[in-house]
Amino acid sequence: MVSETLQSQTKNVCVVGAGPSGLVAARELRKEGHSVALLEQNHDVGGQWLYELNVEGEDPLGKKPFLKVHSSIYESLRLTSPHKKSEKTVEEVFDAVVVATGHYSQPRLPSIQGMDTWKRKQMHSHIYRTPEPFRNEVYDMYSYAFPFLDTKGMVVVDDDRVGPLYEHTFPPSLAPSLSFIGIPRKIIGFPFFESQAIWIAQLLSGKRVLPSWEEMMKSIKEFYHSREAAGIPKHCTHEIANFEFSLHLQYCDKYGDNVGFPRIEEWRKQLCLSALINSDANLETYRDSWDDHELLKEALQSPHFTQLGLEDSPM
Structure with a gap:
């Protein structure tokens, strides 16, 4: 909804998390004229795209709450050198907070009888770096956790449902001062994060407005009811394309x-759908086989697609 107020507002905004969603949030907030503080507990930006080699000794099942967060990136992508950490504590008041911590740091562990007394090795797939130690093993997934956030019960995590959130982004009682980027799963990440970040930035600047609290709560309840009616369990609340690939793109x-x-663009939609369908049908080999030459030709003609020549190559 576009605001009728033409005067732009400038806010002091804290973005928690410097992964892909946090970085694009900071960029779009600054584009709107907001002052941004970007907080990251790791030694560099990048989130899940920041490769950490030595992780197994930390906490194989992710049960210890105060160990440093590492990414899920595999071997040979990118290595960074650690930086000296500051022990100083600073308090600052912000007009708004954008939570962009993702959902790939806190393991989601199953409840299995005898798990605490099992003597053999137990490890979460978040520790994965190379395939050899994990062949023929069973893996667990991730869950949402916001230990740094105290909302007095206005936002809770219940069986991996973060709520109540309007459009997976705004808690109605605290919007737009508190927002979340990157909560949904099974979406096309980067363009989704970008459009989400623009929406938040424009809401904070006064260019757009949210529906009333009553309208947002009604929308949330209707969404929950539709998921329950479809037989989708609560812990899949934020899985957008749970059963239909095209929902990624529609969202x-x-x-x-x-x-x-x-x-x-249509060519990008077809390319994404082709890759998703191929990965679902050929999980072990889809990265090495594709048939998208016509789509790539169309992509090269797009104004949003830049092709590097040999003279531009970083190699």
């Missing part, structure tokens, strides 16, 4: 429509 376009963000 990205829906968020883009909130802020006039360009819809995903």
Whole structure:
């Protein structure tokens, strides 16, 4: 919804997390004229794209709450050198907080009888770096956790449902001062994060407005009811494309429509769907086989696609 107020507002905003969603949030907030503080507990930015080699000795099942967070990136992507950490504590008051910590740091562990007394090795797949030690093993997934956030019960995590959140982004009682980026799963991440970040930035600047508290709560309850009626368990609340691949793309376009963000090009949609269907059908080999030459030709003609020549190559 576009605001009738033309005067732009500048806010002091804290973004928690410097992964892909946090970085794009900081960028879009600054574009709107906001002052941004970006907080990251790791030694560098990048989130899940920051490769950490030595992780197994930390906590194989992720049960210890205060160990440093590491990414899920595999071997040979990128290595960084650690930086000296400061022991200083600083208190600051912000007009708004954007939570962009993702959901790939806190392991989701099953409840299995005898798990605490099992003598053999137990390890979460978050520790994965190379395949050899993990062949023929069973793996667990991730869950949502916000130990740094005290909302007095206005936002809770119940069986991996973070709520109540309007459009997976705003808790109605605290919006738009508190927002979340990157909560949904099974979406096309980067364009989704970008459109979400633009929406938050424009809401904080006063260019757009949210529905009333009553309307947002009604929408949330209707969404929950539709998921329950479809037989989707609570812990899959934020899985957008749970059973239908095309929902990935529809949801990205829906968020883009909130802020006039360009819809995903048709060639990109077909490329994504082709990759998703191929990965579902050929999980072990899909990375090494593809048939998308025609789509790539169309992509090269897109104004949003830049092809590097040999003279531009970083190698």
